[in-house]
Amino acid sequence: MTSLLITHPACLGHVMPPGHPESPDRLRAVLAALDMPEFAGLLREEAPQATLAQLALAHPAGFAEALLASMPKQGFAYIDGDTPISPGSGEAALRAAGAVVRAVDSVMLGDVRNAFCAIRPPGHHAESKRAMGFCLFNNVAVGALWARHKWNCKRIAAIDFDVHHGNGTQEIFQNDPDLFYASTHQAPFYPGTGAMHETGIAGNVVNVALQAGAGGDAFRAAMTARILPALDAFRPDLIFISAGFDAHMQDPLANLWFEEEDFAWATRQIMQIAGRHCAGRVVSALEGGYDLAALASSVQAHVRALMGE
Numbered sequence: 001m002t003s004l005l006i007t008h009p010a011c012l013g014h015v016m017p018p019g020h021p022e023s024p025d026r027l028r029a030v031l032a033a034l035d036m037p038e039f040a041g042l043l044r045e046e047a048p049q050a051t052l053a054q055l056a057l058a059h060p061a062g063f064a065e066a067l068l069a070s071m072p073k074q075g076f077a078y079i080d081g082d083t084p085i086s087p088g089s090g091e092a093a094l095r096a097a098g099a100v101v102r103a104v105d106s107v108m109l110g111d112v113r114n115a116f117c118a119i120r121p122p123g124h125h126a127e128s129k130r131a132m133g134f135c136l137f138n139n140v141a142v143g144a145l146w147a148r149h150k151w152n153c154k155r156i157a158a159i160d161f162d163v164h165h166g167n168g169t170q171e172i173f174q175n176d177p178d179l180f181y182a183s184t185h186q187a188p189f190y191p192g193t194g195a196m197h198e199t200g201i202a203g204n205v206v207n208v209a210l211q212a213g214a215g216g217d218a219f220r221a222a223m224t225a226r227i228l229p230a231l232d233a234f235r236p237d238l239i240f241i242s243a244g245f246d247a248h249m250q251d252p253l254a255n256l257w258f259e260e261e262d263f264a265w266a267t268r269q270i271m272q273i274a275g276r277h278c279a280g281r282v283v284s285a286l287e288g289g290y291d292l293a294a295l296a297s298s299v300q301a302h303v304r305a306l307m308g309e
Helices: 009-013 024-033 063-069 089-109 139-151 167-173 216-234 260-277 292-306
Strands: 003-007 043-046 077-080 083-085 114-117 156-160 179-186 205-210 238-243 282-286
Touching: 003 089, 003 292, 009 024, 009 089, 024 292, 063 089, 089 114, 089 139, 089 238, 089 282, 114 292, 139 156, 139 167, 139 238, 139 282, 156 167, 156 216, 167 179, 167 205, 179 216, 205 216, 216 260, 238 260, 260 282, 260 292, 282 292
Parallel strands: 003 043, 003 114, 114 282, 156 179, 156 238, 179 205, 238 282
Antiparallel strands: 077 083
8 A cells, every 4th residue: 555645726726915924835845845756656636625514523513604704705814813814715725624534535445554635724723613823624633533423433643743732633632532632842832832731631632842942852752752652552543643844943933943854753653653553544734834945855754754765
């Protein structure tokens, strides 16, 4: 079995005002990086649109309809100061969540070993009742709850190495002992959540905050000491990765000092645990990463690891 890349051109239609870091160029850089000959072995699919019923697994009834209805006919509207939306944002958000749903189906059917969703807008800041922080729908949470609804997965984990804490995923997961969320992130930093004492209803949330200036050694130590053992003990049926690459030393929005090999190492460690507990089933979804060159090279390292290289 191989690895699957899921994306859609509509994700480029989520246009941002000039100078906004979460620009379509991010996805263009990722797709160009994965168009190199070494990635010819990837299976490739276009993302479907998530249905309202699928979105409702993670967001209350009416939330998606109201959000989609708020899309402007022209120009920009703002959900918050960081989160503009434009006429193409609705379809982009539906395709982003739909990519993760499709990835779940593919790995659960056994068609592929794992999948990487090259999507935008990102999702991990989106709470059940609130879009925020560049994020509209929580793509990983929608996928996780779809895996439970469609495939009867009971124990589902999400590992988040974006430089920002995934407050939305934590909020959706924290009161369900069969959902596990773990995050490394810079703190103090946006969005202000992710303290060590935030442990969920049954120790099913693990947060490791890293100080500005921390590098790959601190990241690997945090993963090795706390997150990987907790993930292993959880014995997941399916693992998601919120794959943000803004902890890279070149990223302009943060102050951690990771390198490409740190992301690849973490991916391999997660895959080893997936191999022990869930037949290698991993679904990875793009989150942050705002230096285009660093984002491209980090995604390449991550996907090489998913491909077993």
